[in-house]
Amino acid sequence: MSVRGSLLKGPLGFGAAPLGNMFRNIPDAEAEATVDAAWQQGGRYFDTAPFYGAGLSEIRLGRALAKHNRNDYVLSTKVGRLILDEVETGKRDFGEKSGLFEFGRPNRVVYDYSADGTLRSIDDSLKRLGVERIDFVWIHDVSRDFHGDQWLHFFEIARTGAFRALTKLREQGVIKGWGLGVNSVEPCELTLDMTETQPDGFLLAGRYTLLDHERALQRLMPAAAAKKVDIVIGGPYSSGVLVGGAHFEYQKAPPEILAKVERIRAVAQRYSVPIKAAALQFSLAHPAAAAVIPGASRPERIAEDHAALAFVIPGDFWRELREQKLVAAQAPLPIDR
Template sequence: MGIRQYLKNGPLGFGAAPLGNMFRNIPDDEAEATVRAAWDAGTRFFDTAPFYGAGLSEIRLGKELAKHKRSDYVLSSKVGRLILDDLEEEAQSFGEKGTLFEHGHRNKVVYDYSEEGTVRSIEESLRRLGVSELDFVWIHDVARDFYGDDWVRMFEEAHRGAMVALTRLREQKVIKGWGLGVNRVESCELAIDMTATHPDAFLLAGRYTLLDHDLALQRLMPACEAKKVDIVVGGPYSSGVLAGGKNFEYAPASQEILVKVQKIKALCTKYGIPIKAAALHFSLAHPASAAVIPGASKPDRIHEDHEAMNTAVPEDFWKELRKQKLVSPLAPLPIDKK
């Protein structure tokens, strides 16, 4: 059970959402160079989804991974949405996230958390990726930020459909494991108590970062640690604001967030470390955290991530971060492991 046992090359993975032209139109050669840079830097865990650019991310990622033996890396994708041949004239809008992939493919995206839809989604992902198998499969975005007050009904559809299908595929050893891939903790809290369809891990995006970790820390992380359900931390830079960007939660950051970021940056400058190092090491410090998968669309961002991961962060940095109350007093820090 869990995903960490399969991550032989360390906990730093690659989140391929940007390869679907999230926020901007990325040239093919730049996208391909980014995946190559990740591989050359030692990344062996790659995560994508049909939703990312209506299949574009899977196609681009698969093209580069085809140069390597399938057994040499861990690959995950997601279910819950199907990509149709029908084309949309305008970019589709999805819940609170709006038109994240307005520069991606214009194929119509429809929701489908049924057993049949789950199997079909996996088959289509395999075709787009050009591989024979997926290692882990996440049930994508079955949460309030995409469905509002209707999210519980959608979760129940996934419980009766996708979870049943993925549990069967795991038992048949078609996949190594499954879980939810979400931006909210509530659906994970429901799923972790399931017995007949028990998840192996969760891909939790944006909810265990330097800027946002209280809710996950109080409710989800302890349960995951107790039940040995691994957490893969997605979005460790909080939509980019922790890496020089202006967005937090896919929208312009508030003044409150920007002030907090500046305080963290000031500490990083004082101790001579990149803020990315603080972000990655924080997200991995919790015992439930098995991996962290920042997204990138440029090769130099990959180099920054690996340099940050290999940066030794001084103990006094963590002590001062806690003293200034920039993180929860309950949050495990790397110094707590010593």
């Protein structure tokens, strides 16, 4: 079953990274209310990961979804990191995500892309989520962003370990599909070129957004569309900087990014277009995009996201973005359909 075929109830999903206390210490009640709001608005696709708060996101998401029938929603999580019982006492180094979950659980987190590590990770996630099955599994952060020049070494471990283990689980009907969950296009392109195993999709975070999409357009997006490998778009607001936040790529946004955001914002204001609407609808306009999963930790944000997706954006807005070269010339836009 394809990713797209499993998400027919709507292209707007819920990214549960904030439930792991991303950037701030979120009360349990607020986290649960946010998931409840997503459900009430019709959201039926939920994505999480062991890394988010060292298991905290999975625990909270599982508790909130326990009140619903498991057959009524699609669930994905990730492998590549194991959450240990021991407490981490030293400084954590997670590349660009270092410090992102400083308010999460203190458990030690280790990388493991092997077949055994993949199976153990899934088993641990099932327990934290309190469910009997997971629909889609993404191999998490097997990229240069987190492993530097050693990323190909880790990718090779995943290729002979996680790739094969997940392919077997798919063949056995244990999961519906698998792919990579990354913040860069390079490992996705490499995976698409392989012949021994084929992914069902990718969760691409931050690389096909209104603010940052040129690299993905060069090869990944058209190649994925041609091979019918679906892309789930994560981080459509570019870590929040597109919608008034201070972060881009999980760090403080640099001046050149803030300047581009202001140019986009100026065009949006002229046409009375909410930035969220432009961001979500841009990401979904590409034929390869199957769903978009903005994160949220406040219930009111959910209604904003759904309203943004339904907002009718005038064609002249998109044309001006293209004329001002604020979007790539080859980027598909809603007016092109």
